[in-house]
Amino acid sequence: MNCTKCGKRILFMKTQNDRTMPVDEQMVYVVPDDSARLLAVTHTGYSFHARLANAGDKDARKAHLTHWANCKKHTPNHVQAARDEYDRRQEEVIDNKLAFQRKRYEEARRIERQKREPSEVAEQISLLHFL
Ligand SMILES: [Zn+2]
Known part of the structure; x- marks a missing residue:
């Protein structure tokens, strides 16, 4: 579905702590980082703090980012x-x-x-x- 506020393609994902979170449908490369502010969700619904990956980061993985971090209207x-x-x-x-x-x-x-x-x-x- 599309976000009703900004029109971007989003998914609703259930995470390990049973919360349903809107995430960007488009996956991005992130690196898990407990001190980072971004919240990423794997395709299996596991959420973790992460930063965006740089080229050459060895532990980069694909994940969805929570949509509220990217929604222009928010x-x-x-x-x-x-x-x-x-x-x-x-x-x-x-x-x-x-x-x-x-x-x-x-x-x-x-x-x-x-x-x-x-x-x-x-x-x-x-x-x-x-x-
Ligand atoms: Zn939005």
């Missing part, structure tokens, strides 16, 4: 607002970088197209011989 508004603001700034940084590169490119093209004095051209050709 995220407090101020947290979602902070995430949106972060995303917006990331985009702004990329836009600024692109604008800066475009400006440099256009400046280089402009200089390239300028008519130059024969003496300047000769100097440049003579400099080339030193390279």
